[in-house]
Amino acid sequence: MAPALDLAGKLAGVAGLFKIGKQLFTAEGPEVVRRVSSLGPGVFLDLKYHDIPNTVVGAVRAAAAIGGVRLLNVHTLGGARMLAEAAAALKANPNPPKLLGVTILTSMDAQAMRNVGIAGTPASRALRLARLAKQAGLDGVVASTYEVKSIKKACGTDFLVVVGGVRPRGEVVGQGAQLRGGLKRDDQSRMATPAEAVRAGADYLVVGRPISGATDPVAAATAVADEIARAESE
Numbered sequence: 001m002a003p004a005l006d007l008a009g010k011l012a013g014v015a016g017l018f019k020i021g022k023q024l025f026t027a028e029g030p031e032v033v034r035r036v037s038s039l040g041p042g043v044f045l046d047l048k049y050h051d052i053p054n055t056v057v058g059a060v061r062a063a064a065a066i067g068g069v070r071l072l073n074v075h076t077l078g079g080a081r082m083l084a085e086a087a088a089a090l091k092a093n094p095n096p097p098k099l100l101g102v103t104i105l106t107s108m109d110a111q112a113m114r115n116v117g118i119a120g121t122p123a124s125r126a127l128r129l130a131r132l133a134k135q136a137g138l139d140g141v142v143a144s145t146y147e148v149k150s151i152k153k154a155c156g157t158d159f160l161v162v163v164g165g166v167r168p169r170g171e172v173v174g175q176g177a178q179l180r181g182g183l184k185r186d187d188q189s190r191m192a193t194p195a196e197a198v199r200a201g202a203d204y205l206v207v208g209r210p211i212s213g214a215t216d217p218v219a220a221a222t223a224v225a226d227e228i229a230r231a232e233s234e
Contacts, residue, residue, distance in 0.1 A: 001028045005035055007217060012039040014221040017070060019044040019206060030066045037068020044162075044204070048102050050075035053082045057089040060099070064090055069097045071162065071204070073142055076101035076129040083136035098160060101133035102142045106165030106191070123147050130155055140203070145192035148200040163202040165191040168210055168224055194224050198231035 008018050018036050020043055025032065037043045045063055049056045056074055063072050074086050083101060090096040103126035104113065110121055118125060126147040131154055133141050140160025143151060148161045197205050207224050214220035 001032050001035070004032060007212060008036050008039055010218050011221050012041060014218065014225055015041050017041050017044045017204065019046050019208065021046045033066045033068060042070040043068050044071040045069045046073060048073055048075050050078045053085045056082050056086050060086045061089050064093045064096055071100060072097040073100040073102050076103055076133050076141070080132055080136055083133055083138060087137035098139040100140045100142050100160065100162055101129065101138045103129040106144045123150065127151060127154060134159055145197045145200045145202065148202050152201050160203045161201065162204040162206060163197045164206045166194055166197055166205045166207045167191050168227065169193050194227045195231040198228055
């Protein structure tokens with residue numbers, strides 16, 4: 001837990017939220033959520049629940065009870081009933097986190113979707129799943145930059161879109177990465193720069209390895225924040 005808390009402490013004045021995913025949560029549990037959220041920005045608990053409705057209902061209730069969780073997500077592929085029951089389960093909480101539905105992972109392209117039996121393009125499937133999430137009562141979705149405009153048009157400007165696959169142009173963390181237009185690919189397929197995500201209308205941007213893996217994480221995070229600010233002022 002110490003390395004995560006050290007990094008979060010350094011970034012508390014720059015980050016809008018801290019994302020805690022499966023690896024850290026599995027290793028450290030709810031206590032790391034409480035410790036990180038005490039630093040101020042709050043937590044996006046990125047556990048992507050996907051199970052039968054009863055199990056997901058119990059999971060989202062437990063997550064919301066930890067405290068400090070501002071965003072929480074489930075997989076839209078769990079279906080309409082799972083989504084609706086998860087959303088309803090949070091209504092009893094006096095200060096519930098915003099519930100998001102993960103659409104199509106930014107690591108997946110059309111071929112990867114076909115390999116698991118999902119027809120169509122990432123854009124068309126993400127939009128359909130976003131509509132399903134909206135109908136089920138969720139507060140928003142997680143998608144790529146390329147789906148933001150169509151989701152906002154279909155679901156309304158107040159419907160949150162959290163964008164993953166964000167990569168600062170020209171960042172050089174790691175070795176042997178494939179590049180797309182100067183963007184480091186890692187295991188992503190549908191990427192965009194922070195400025196592109198902001199211009200598309202994203203509400204939150206998820207930037208992980210370009211910051212956590214940087215030689216100077218604070219400088220990397222500040223550069224991303226500055227890029228966001230410039231794009232918002234255009």
